[in-house]
Amino acid sequence: MPELAEVARIVHFIRKYLVDKTLSKVQVQHDDIVYGKAGTSAAEFQKAMQGKKITGAGQQGKYFWITMSSPPHAVMHFGMAGWLKIKDADTYYYRTDKPEDKEWPPKYWKFLLETDEDPKMEAAFVDFRRLARIRLVDCPADDIRNYTPLKENGPDPIADKDIVTENWLKEKLKSKKVPVKALLLDQANISGIGNWMGDEILYHAKIHPEQYSNTLSDDQIKQLHESIHYVCSTSVELLGDSDQFPEHWLFKHRWSKGKKNQPSVLPNGEKIVFLTVGGRTSAVVPSVQKKTGPVAKEISDEDAGDDKKANGTPAGGKRKRTAAQKEESDSEAEEADTAAKKTASKKQSKKDVKTEDTEEDKKSAAPVGRRRSTRTRK
Structure with a gap:
C-alpha cells in the first residue's frame, strides 16, 4: 500500500x-x-x-x-x-x-x-x-x-510537525496499552505511517514492535519521536524513490523474506526476522530492537479492556471505528481475503488433481506385484 x-x-x-x-x-x-x-x-x-x-x-x-x-x-x-x-x-x-x-x-x-x-x-x-x-x-x-x-484521521508528521511533538507523542503512547507498532499503524493516531515505514521507524528507534506503548521510557519516546521525523522527512524529500533511500535503512534489505537461499540480513550481518504484529508482518532486527518491557503478539481481552477504559470506551465493548479508519482497514481486509481465497483455490486444485490420479491408479493397478504409487504425477 x-x-x-x-x-x-x-x-x-x-x-x-x-x-x-x-x-x-x-x-x-x-x-x-x-x-x-x-x-x-x-x-x-x-x-x-x-x-x-x-x-x-x-x-x-x-x-x-x-x-x-x-x-x-x-x-x-x-x-x-x-x-x-x-x-x-x-x-x-x-x-x-x-x-x-x-x-x-x-x-x-x-x-x-x-x-x-x-x-x-x-x-x-x-x-x-x-x-x-x-x-x-x-x-x-x-x-x-x-x-x-x-x-x-490523526495529524500528518510532515504537514503537522507543530502537532506531532515529543510531548504529544508521549501522551498518545501513555494513554494506550497496545503494541507500539499497532499504535503507529492506526491512522486515527497519526496519518501516513504504514507497514514499511513503521518498521523503519522502530528499527532506527531501537524499539521492539511488540512492546506495549505505555511501557516505553522517556528516552525511548524521545528516540521514537526523532525517528518518526527522520524517516518521514527523508523518504518524502526523496519522493518515495526507494532507489535513493540510504543503504543502511532496513527497507533496503527486508525483501528476501520467503525466497530460498536468500537470508534476510543487514550488510553488517545482523539478522532480520519477521513477526506478526497487529495483523501485519513486521521486519525486526533482534540484536538492535531489544525488548525492554512487556510485549504482546495479540492483545488479551483484559488488556483491551484496560485500553478502552483509558479511552472512554466501556471495557469489553468495541471501539467505534470512524468511516476513514473503516475504509482503510476494509481495503486491507479485502486484500487479505482475496489472498486467502487464492491460496485455498490452489490447495483445492492440488487436492482435486491428487484425487483424480489416485482413482486412475486404482483402476489400472496391476493384479499382482507392488502396488502403484498414488502420488500426484508431474
Missing part, C-alpha cells in the same frame, strides 16, 4: 504537471466500488471535474486531494495498489519495465483527465484491485481537512 512518502510523490507530480490547467476532457469508468463505497458515483465525479481548472493539490497521510476552481473537490486514497499515472512522466516510485506500464491509456483506469493548455497533459487514476477510493468533498478548498474522511 502506498504510504506517506509514495503519496507525497504523486502530489509533487500533480503540482508540477496539472495545477493551473483546465480539464477539457474527463472520462470515467462506472465503478460502483471505487467510487460507490466512498459515497460518490463516476457520473458525479465527471460532472464535477469537467471544464474546471485545477488550482492545487494536498495530502494528509495516505489521503490526497485535487482542489478545483470551485467545489466539490476530489479526495482520493490509493488502497493497496492504486496509482495516478501522468503521460510521459515518471510518477512511479519504483522502476518498472513492464510493457503494460508504458501503454496509454493504461489498463484498469478509473478516470482519465486531459487538459487543453499547451503542452496538453493527460493523467489516469488506475487500480486493478479496486481497493482505491475516489470521492467528492463539497466545501471550500482550504477546509478540506475539516471534512470526512480527513477530519477523522
Whole structure:
C-alpha cells in the first residue's frame, strides 16, 4: 500500500504537471466500488471535474486531494495498489519495465483527465484491485481537512510537525496499552505511517514492535519521536524513490523474506526476522530492537479492556471505528481475503488433481506385484 512518502510523490507530480490547467476532457469508468463505497458515483465525479481548472493539490497521510476552481473537490486514497499515472512522466516510485506500464491509456483506469493548455497533459487514476477510493468533498478548498474522511484521521508528521511533538507523542503512547507498532499503524493516531515505514521507524528507534506503548521510557519516546521525523522527512524529500533511500535503512534489505537461499540480513550481518504484529508482518532486527518491557503478539481481552477504559470506551465493548479508519482497514481486509481465497483455490486444485490420479491408479493397478504409487504425477 502506498504510504506517506509514495503519496507525497504523486502530489509533487500533480503540482508540477496539472495545477493551473483546465480539464477539457474527463472520462470515467462506472465503478460502483471505487467510487460507490466512498459515497460518490463516476457520473458525479465527471460532472464535477469537467471544464474546471485545477488550482492545487494536498495530502494528509495516505489521503490526497485535487482542489478545483470551485467545489466539490476530489479526495482520493490509493488502497493497496492504486496509482495516478501522468503521460510521459515518471510518477512511479519504483522502476518498472513492464510493457503494460508504458501503454496509454493504461489498463484498469478509473478516470482519465486531459487538459487543453499547451503542452496538453493527460493523467489516469488506475487500480486493478479496486481497493482505491475516489470521492467528492463539497466545501471550500482550504477546509478540506475539516471534512470526512480527513477530519477523522490523526495529524500528518510532515504537514503537522507543530502537532506531532515529543510531548504529544508521549501522551498518545501513555494513554494506550497496545503494541507500539499497532499504535503507529492506526491512522486515527497519526496519518501516513504504514507497514514499511513503521518498521523503519522502530528499527532506527531501537524499539521492539511488540512492546506495549505505555511501557516505553522517556528516552525511548524521545528516540521514537526523532525517528518518526527522520524517516518521514527523508523518504518524502526523496519522493518515495526507494532507489535513493540510504543503504543502511532496513527497507533496503527486508525483501528476501520467503525466497530460498536468500537470508534476510543487514550488510553488517545482523539478522532480520519477521513477526506478526497487529495483523501485519513486521521486519525486526533482534540484536538492535531489544525488548525492554512487556510485549504482546495479540492483545488479551483484559488488556483491551484496560485500553478502552483509558479511552472512554466501556471495557469489553468495541471501539467505534470512524468511516476513514473503516475504509482503510476494509481495503486491507479485502486484500487479505482475496489472498486467502487464492491460496485455498490452489490447495483445492492440488487436492482435486491428487484425487483424480489416485482413482486412475486404482483402476489400472496391476493384479499382482507392488502396488502403484498414488502420488500426484508431474
